[in-house]
Amino acid sequence: MRPTLVWHPVCPLERLQPERGAAALLGDRQVALFHTHDGTVHAIGNIDPFSGAAVLSRGIVGDRGGVPMVASPVYKQAFSLLDGRCLDDPDTAVPWYPVRISDGRVEVGVRVGIPVTAS
Amino acid sequence: MTRHLVVVGHGMVGHRLVESLRARDTTGDWRITVLGEEAHPAYDRVALSSYVDGKTAEELALGGHDDELVQVRLGDPVVALDRDIRRVTTASGSTLRYDALVLATGSTPFVPPVPGRDLPGCFVYRTLDDLDAIKAAAAATIARPGPGRRSAVVVGGGLLGLEAARAMRLLGLSPQVVEIAPRLLPVQVDEGGGVLLRTLVEAQGLAVRCGVSVAGIERDGDRLLARLSDGVELDADLVVFSAGIRAADALARASGLPVGERGGVLVDQRCRTADENVWAVGECAALEGRTYGLVAPGYAMAEVVTDRLLGGAATMAAAELDMSTRLKLLGVDVASFGDAHASTEGALEVVVDDPVAGSYAKLVVSRPGTGAPTLLGGIFVGDASKYAALRPLVGSPLPADPVAMIAPGGVELGADALPDAAQICSCNAVTKGAIRTAIAAGAHDVPAIKACTRAGTSCGSCVPMLKTLLTQSGVEVSKALCEHFAHSRAELFEIIAGAGIRTFSELVERHGTGRGCDVCKPAVASILASLGTGHVLAGEQAALQDTNDHFLANLQRNGTYSVVPRIPGGEVTPAGLIAIGEVARDFGLYTKITGGQRIDLFGARVEQLPAIWKRLVDAGFESGHAYGKALRTVKSCVGTTWCRYGVQDSVGLAIALELRYRGLRSPHKIKSGVSGCARECAEARSKDFGVIATENGWNLYVGGNGGFTPRHADLLVTDVDTETLVRIIDRFLMFYVRTADRLQRTAAWIEAIDGGLDHLRAVIVEDSLGICADLEAAMAAHVAGYSDEWAGVLADEEKLARFVSFVNAPDAPDPTVSFVSERGQPVPVPVGMPELVR
Numbered sequence: 010m011r012p013t014l015v016w017h018p019v020c021p022l023e024r025l026q027p028e029r030g031a032a033a034l035l036g037d038r039q040v041a042l043f044h045t046h047d048g049t050v051h052a053i054g055n056i057d058p059f060s061g062a063a064v065l066s067r068g069i070v071g072d073r074g075g076v077p078m079v080a081s082p083v084y085k086q087a088f089s090l091l092d093g094r095c096l097d098d099p100d101t102a103v104p105w106y107p108v109r110i111s112d113g114r115v116e117v118g119v120r121v122g123i124p125v126t127a128s
Numbered sequence: 129m130t131r132h133l134v135v136v137g138h139g140m141v142g143h144r145l146v147e148s149l150r151a152r153d154t155t156g157d158w159r160i161t162v163l164g165e166e167a168h169p170a171y172d173r174v175a176l177s178s179y180v181d182g183k184t185a186e187e188l189a190l191g192g193h194d195d196e197l198v199q200v201r202l203g204d205p206v207v208a209l210d211r212d213i214r215r216v217t218t219a220s221g222s223t224l225r226y227d228a229l230v231l232a233t234g235s236t237p238f239v240p241p242v243p244g245r246d247l248p249g250c251f252v253y254r255t256l257d258d259l260d261a262i263k264a265a266a267a268a269t270i271a272r273p274g275p276g277r278r279s280a281v282v283v284g285g286g287l288l289g290l291e292a293a294r295a296m297r298l299l300g301l302s303p304q305v306v307e308i309a310p311r312l313l314p315v316q317v318d319e320g321g322g323v324l325l326r327t328l329v330e331a332q333g334l335a336v337r338c339g340v341s342v343a344g345i346e347r348d349g350d351r352l353l354a355r356l357s358d359g360v361e362l363d364a365d366l367v368v369f370s371a372g373i374r375a376a377d378a379l380a381r382a383s384g385l386p387v388g389e390r391g392g393v394l395v396d397q398r399c400r401t402a403d404e405n406v407w408a409v410g411e412c413a414a415l416e417g418r419t420y421g422l423v424a425p426g427y428a429m430a431e432v433v434t435d436r437l438l439g440g441a442a443t444m445a446a447a448e449l450d451m452s453t454r455l456k457l458l459g460v461d462v463a464s465f466g467d468a469h470a471s472t473e474g475a476l477e478v479v480v481d482d483p484v485a486g487s488y489a490k491l492v493v494s495r496p497g498t499g500a501p502t503l504l505g506g507i508f509v510g511d512a513s514k515y516a517a518l519r520p521l522v523g524s525p526l527p528a529d530p531v532a533m534i535a536p537g538g539v540e541l542g543a544d545a546l547p548d549a550a551q552i553c554s555c556n557a558v559t560k561g562a563i564r565t566a567i568a569a570g571a572h573d574v575p576a577i578k579a580c581t582r583a584g585t586s587c588g589s590c591v592p593m594l595k596t597l598l599t600q601s602g603v604e605v606s607k608a609l610c611e612h613f614a615h616s617r618a619e620l621f622e623i624i625a626g627a628g629i630r631t632f633s634e635l636v637e638r639h640g641t642g643r644g645c646d647v648c649k650p651a652v653a654s655i656l657a658s659l660g661t662g663h664v665l666a667g668e669q670a671a672l673q674d675t676n677d678h679f680l681a682n683l684q685r686n687g688t689y690s691v692v693p694r695i696p697g698g699e700v701t702p703a704g705l706i707a708i709g710e711v712a713r714d715f716g717l718y719t720k721i722t723g724g725q726r727i728d729l730f731g732a733r734v735e736q737l738p739a740i741w742k743r744l745v746d747a748g749f750e751s752g753h754a755y756g757k758a759l760r761t762v763k764s765c766v767g768t769t770w771c772r773y774g775v776q777d778s779v780g781l782a783i784a785l786e787l788r789y790r791g792l793r794s795p796h797k798i799k800s801g802v803s804g805c806a807r808e809c810a811e812a813r814s815k816d817f818g819v820i821a822t823e824n825g826w827n828l829y830v831g832g833n834g835g836f837t838p839r840h841a842d843l844l845v846t847d848v849d850t851e852t853l854v855r856i857i858d859r860f861l862m863f864y865v866r867t868a869d870r871l872q873r874t875a876a877w878i879e880a881i882d883g884g885l886d887h888l889r890a891v892i893v894e895d896s897l898g899i900c901a902d903l904e905a906a907m908a909a910h911v912a913g914y915s916d917e918w919a920g921v922l923a924d925e926e927k928l929a930r931f932v933s934f935v936n937a938p939d940a941p942d943p944t945v946s947f948v949s950e951r952g953q954p955v956p957v958p959v960g961m962p963e964l965v966r
């Protein structure tokens with residue numbers, strides 16, 4: 010079965026404070042959304058792999074060497090908003106999700122099904 | 129084949145020998161057993177006095193030899209040495225064979241044979257155990273009821289005696305020093321320097337008697353009486369003998385090894401005793417007949433023996449030993465180096481003595497034939513700032529006229545004047561050349577130089593020189609906050625205040641790069657808050673805050689938050705306690721009394737915080753800023769109101785101070801305490817600013833903290849009235865807020881100020897920079913502008929809307945959070961570690 014992308018509507022864009030995160034509950038999945046300075050919205054997993062707490066949305070948003078990132082509020086590791094990789098530990102990453110804005114609403118794409126090829 | 133080295137004594141030099149042998153014996157030729165008499169592993173005896181000044185035994189420890197070829201056995205002294213069969217026996221009866229033996233037994237304190245010297249209350253000053261005993265006795269005598277200051281007689285006015293006197297003062301006793309020679313520090317200082325030294329230390333409240341000795345000690349009720357040779361009798365609660373040392377050479381003597389005329393195991397230039405398998409290093413060794421009571425010669429001996437054990441041919445001669453000393457005694461700078469007493473044939477002395485300014489300087493030079501005179505040695509009392517530059521020049525021609533080199537306003541000698549062969553760190557025999565090589569190889573700050581050359585790791589007096597060498601090598605010590613700003617926090621403060629910048633965006637666009645990070649954003653948020661730019665969650669500022677400041681609560685390990693209402697001075701009404709209890713019960717929170725005399729409620733979810741605070745605010749509470757880099761608590765003791773010893777209203781003052789400074793954002797958290805008398809039940813001296821009541825007013829201490837490196841606060845002003853006290857604290861805090869680095873607490877800030885506490889005192893007490901009115905005005909503005917942050921949130925719908933776990937499900941709790949009950953209260957179930965996506 011090919012994985013399909015299911016788009017979840019989350020909230021109006023203006024509910025997301027610029028340069029700050031917010032968490033969303035998509036079924037039993039927690040997603041952290043970030044509205045960066047250039048107007049883009051990024052989505053990565055909300056659970057901090059280093060502490061296990063669901064708090065990445067509450068970290069400080071900024072950039073490292075131009076890469077937009079969020080710093081975990083627990084032990085301060087930075088995660089790239091472009092792909093979920095941890096910038097302090099290349100072996101660690103959190104899930105990354107595509108985002109689109111339709112009709113002023115933020116929608117997050119979640120893949121369902123078993124991936125047979127990498128997309 | 130592996131040979132067995134036995135080292136007797138785990139002191140400073142024994143430790144160094146093991147370290148250097150293990151570093152150089154790369155093929156593992158030697159297996160080492162160290163047998164130590166003290167129960168503690170080797171520690172920094174040079175810094176022993178700091179043990180009464182806040183340092184712990186762990187901090188003084190020199191570090192274990194984490195090495196399978198090294199075994200250290202402590203608390204079991206060697207009692208016999210049988211050289212014929214190469215065997216030592218310890219007190220517990222175990223025996224050990226050696227291939228080589230190193231004696232590193234140090235010295236024992238010399239106690240003059242006066243009657244009564246063994247009475248309880250008489251001590252020596254050499255080991256951690258000695259200091260433990262002294263501390264206990266001092267505490268017991270202070271706790272004893274009855275009027276009057278408690279006093280200590282210190283026998284000996286040399287280096288050790290003056291250190292001991294200072295320690296006695298730190299322990300709350302009045303010290304009196306008795307020195308048999310006509311002046312203090314007879315070894316280091318000459319008559320002229322001695323006169324000034326005495327004046328300066330007496331001005332520090334130390335009583336000094338020179339030219340007399342202690343003739344006997346008697347018991348006098350529960351105190352002691354020291355009878356002096358001139359008939360004077362001194363009352364004392366403690367007597368501390370620090371009248372010199374004697375080499376610990378008993379083991380060598382008993383085994384028939386030759387010892388020096390004045391004691392010490394005789395060794396040759398290889399540091400070998402008369403027995404080819406036995407070596408001696410450190411204070412127990414008599415090199416060419418003479419013993420040395422400083423650590424540097426001992427370290428040099430350890431290097432020689434290391435080299436010899438590995439088949440090398442190192443030697444050392446007594447003439448090469450640097451006996452220079454620099455110390456700060458009771459706030460008085462003293463240094464003595466080279467041939468300080470002009471004992472070289474034909475030496476000349478050049479003296480600049482300025483009793484008004486309180487400084488004495490002397491250079492000893494060779495009589496000039498042709499050309500410049502050669503520097504032989506010197507003495508500084510009162511101001512030894514020239515010592516670091518001059519000491520390495522010993523043996524070289526002076527670059528300028530000797531008087532000009534020590535006169536005030538005379539020639540300033542930079543490190544560039546020094547030859548590469550000049551020793552910069554005399555404790556560890558590190559030359560300027562070696563340091564320059566290290567810098568060139570990438571050691572770009574003082575810690576890095578310390579790590580690769582050992583320079584600066586012992587007495588620390590060469591550290592200013594290391595800094596100069598760094599600057600001279602053109603190394604830029606970066607003060608950049610992070611990749612987004614090339615400025616330090618203090619510089620950003622100036623920029624923001626000066627240019628009236630009010631948002632992070634404006635600042636980063638004009639003065640930085642990129643969009644900031646978790647380092648610069650909270651730092652800028654704190655600066656903006658200190659400048660009084662409105663609520664910390666107003667507008668763009670909200671995005672700069674760390675999660676704690678963003679939710680005005682402290683993040684816990686499972687993603688929930690803790691709630692700490694302010695309880696000024698630790699005083700709380702029964703109704704207040706009940707209100708807190710009801711809130712905790714109704715919201716299912718874990719409660720605990722904190723170390724800061726207030727109550728912490730744990731386990732609140734983000735969406736519960738507003739409702740919890742609504743209840744607390746209605747009950748009269750306000751934010752305790754436990755989440756902020758801000759004033760935390762002003763702890764208090766009960767003081768005069770209840771306590772029979774209290775001399776001032778410590779609770780009243782603590783509450784007034786806490787209310788005055790609440791909400792003040794600062795580079796790091798600020799804590800305070802107020803004690804009602806010198807018994808110090810509020811632990812004020814462990815605080816950033818601490819106040820202790822006196823009969824006449826208050827003493828203010830600054831720069832204390834607990835934490836990783838505990839430190840006692842230093843006395844800033846004495847016996848001031850409440851108004852003056854508050855004025856000085858206003859200035860202190862504002863000066864700190866403006867000039868400290870990010871996350872630099874007051875202690876580290878004061879240490880980093882050029883001139884330290886003295887400079888701080890000049891600025892905020894004497895107003896040397898003329899900024900005090902400005903600092904006071906800034907504090908007045910803060911006090912007038914204060915409002916409770918939580919009340920501000922509760923009154924603002926937009927801010928309240930942020931307190932949800934999920935934007936798309938405002939009422940849903942975080943499903944990963946759950947609790948179990950422990951001792952009748954909820955505690956978090958450890959959050960599961962989710963699988964990592966690799």
Ligand code: SRM
Pocket residue numbers: 682683684690692720721722723724725726727728754760761797799814832833834835836837873
């Ligand atoms: C709750 C409390 C422990 C307790 O149950 O008693 C506590 C808890 C924390 N302390 Fe503390 N400290 C608490 C009293 C102290 C004290 C005692 C005191 O204040 O008299 C000290 C030593 C005194 C001092 O600060 O000098 C103390 C020294 C520290 C340090 C070390 C600071 C240092 O300069 O080295 C940290 C780390 C830091 O701030 O960087 C720290 C950090 C923390 C943090 C914020 C660590 C963290 O990031 O999670 C803890 C979370 C607080 C919270 O509410 O979730 N805590 N902490 C105490 C709260 C006091 C209060 O009412 O506000």
Ligand SMILES: Cc1cc2nc3c(=O)[nH]c(=O)nc-3n(C[C@H](O)[C@H](O)[C@H](O)COP(=O)(O)OP(=O)(O)OC[C@H]3O[C@@H](n4cnc5c(N)ncnc54)[C@H](O)[C@@H]3O)c2cc1C
Pocket residue numbers: 136137138139140141142143163164165166173174175176177204205206207232233234235253254255288291376379409410411412420421422423424426455587
């Ligand atoms: C308060 C104070 C301040 C000082 N300040 C300075 C200073 O500023 N600058 C400076 O250069 N020097 C200073 N010194 C001197 C310096 O501490 C010593 O020179 C240095 O410690 C000598 O090292 P060591 O290893 O020879 O002796 P120690 O450090 O004394 O070590 C000897 C060890 O051997 C142990 N031992 C003795 N006999 C036996 C035995 N039979 N079996 C097993 N173990 C035994 C002892 O218990 C001790 O632990 C100071 C000393 C004191 C006490």
Ligand code: SF4
Pocket residue numbers: 765766767768771772773774775778803804805806807808809810
């Ligand atoms: S410090 Fe306070 S409680 Fe302690 S003895 Fe003094 S007045 Fe009493």
Ligand code: FES
Pocket residue numbers: 552553554555556583584585586587588589590591
């Ligand atoms: S001179 Fe003592 S540490 Fe360098």
